[in-house]
Amino acid sequence: MMRRGEIYRVHKPEGDPKRHRAFVVVSRQTLLDSAYATVVCAPVFTNGDGLSTQVSVGQDEGLKHESWIVCDNLRSLHKADLTQFVGSLSWSKLVDLDEALRAALALD
Numbered sequence: 001m002m003r004r005g006e007i008y009r010v011h012k013p014e015g016d017p018k019r020h021r022a023f024v025v026v027s028r029q030t031l032l033d034s035a036y037a038t039v040v041c042a043p044v045f046t047n048g049d050g051l052s053t054q055v056s057v058g059q060d061e062g063l064k065h066e067s068w069i070v071c072d073n074l075r076s077l078h079k080a081d082l083t084q085f086v087g088s089l090s091w092s093k094l095v096d097l098d099e100a101l102r103a104a105l106a107l108d
Contacts, residue, residue, distance in 0.1 A: 002032045005089035005097065007044065007061060008082040013075070016043075022086055023077060024057075024069050026101060038076045042069050042097075053104040055096045062087020069097060071104035 006025050013021045023041035025032065032039060048054045048068025055069040063086060089097060102108070 002039070002079065002082065003088070004029050004032060005094045007057075007063070007086040007088065008041075009084040009086050010077065010081050011084070013043075013077070013081070022063065022067070023075070023082070024089065024097065025082070026071075026074065026097065032079075037080070038078055039082070041075050041077050041082075042071050042101075043073050043075060044068065045070050053100050055093060055100050057089070057093065061089055061093065069100065071097070071100040074104070 002025060004025055004027065007022050009020050009022050011020055022044035024044060025039055026042050027039040044057065044067045046065055046067050048056065053071045056066065057063055057069055058066040
């Protein structure tokens with residue numbers, strides 16, 4: 001069962017120049033548990049600027065390198081493309097993710 005805050009490596013995501021890209025699932029759990037075919041994800045990049053819309057992640061989350069979840073670049077992806085599980089965010093990183101999503105979407 002897919003959970004919010006899990007990180008998946010996606011092969012050749014549409015519109016992305018990289019062969020693989022890690023994405024963090026940000027959709028609410030109710031949607032993930034439904035038959036709906038797509039979920040909202042945030043991409044993970046190796047470069048970040050430390051913005052309020054970015055969350056630092058790394059080996060503790062299953063990634064090879066220090067990286068950044070970029071909440072300004074949300075994507076809808078098919079659940080079927082999220083097959084290569086990488087890792088999960090800790091409770092404190094989920095809190096950071098929620099704050100970054102609030103900043104990215106201007107939800108005060």
